[in-house]
Amino acid sequence: MAVLKLSQVIDRPAHEVFQAIADVANLAAWNPTIKSARKLSDGPPGEGTRFEMELDGLGAVPHTLEEFRLDARARYVPHFKVTSGGHRFMLTAQGERTKVDHELEMTPKGFYVLMSPFLGMIGRKNLRRTADALKKYVEAQPR
Numbered sequence: 001m002a003v004l005k006l007s008q009v010i011d012r013p014a015h016e017v018f019q020a021i022a023d024v025a026n027l028a029a030w031n032p033t034i035k036s037a038r039k040l041s042d043g044p045p046g047e048g049t050r051f052e053m054e055l056d057g058l059g060a061v062p063h064t065l066e067e068f069r070l071d072a073r074a075r076y077v078p079h080f081k082v083t084s085g086g087h088r089f090m091l092t093a094q095g096e097r098t099k100v101d102h103e104l105e106m107t108p109k110g111f112y113v114l115m116s117p118f119l120g121m122i123g124r125k126n127l128r129r130t131a132d133a134l135k136k137y138v139e140a141q142p143r
Contacts, residue, residue, distance in 0.1 A: 004104040004123050008131050012138045014093040017100060018071045020138050021089050024051040024063075030137035033126045058082065083107055087130070102131055 010017050020030065022045040027037040033055065040050040040062070049065040058080075067075040067088065077086040085105030092099040104127045 004102075004106075004127050006102045006104075006127050006131050008100050008102075008135055009094065010098045010100060010135045010138050011096070012098060012141070013096055014071045014091045014098045016141065017091055017098045017134070017138050018074070020134060020141075021074050022065070022068070024049060024065060024076075027053060030133050032129050032133055053078075081110070087127075100131070100134070102127060 020026075024045060025037060025039040028034045035054040035056060037051060037053045039045070040052060041048070043049075045065055045068070047066065047068040049068075051063050051065065052060050053063060053076075054060050062079045063086075064077050064079065065074060066077050066086070067073050071091060071093070073088070073090050075086050075088040078084070083106045085107045088103040088105075090101040090103070092101070104123050106123050
């Protein structure tokens with residue numbers, strides 16, 4: 001499956017946007033595509049942090065936080081048999097605003113390859129919902 005891309009501008013500095021993305025234990029507080037989330041690793045979020053998301057229709061899915069570059073980039077990478085890929089966030093500071101480029105890759109495995117068109121529809125919808133929710137959540141935080 002192709003990588004789905006979406007760009008947005010959030011009216012907050014990059015460090016505030018990145019803080020919401022990196023706080024993996026708090027993802028369900030703002031992301032409507034996640035029923036619950038919990039951090040599995042000790043210490044602050046960083047490269048290799050393990051966490052779990054409960055996703056509609058898929059249940060609890062283990063993830064790692066990869067490509068972690070403070071205030072610039074992070075990727076949620078799922079670890080399960082249905083698909084590979086992940087959600088990459090690339091942040092570009094624009095003064096007090098931040099451009100966020102999202103890349104969502106969902107590459108089905110095995111039997112699930114037959115579901116590629118369906119996964120693409122779900123992926124586009126969830127990517128838009130996630131981006132909209134991230135913007136709303138971060139912009140609602142006190143300055």
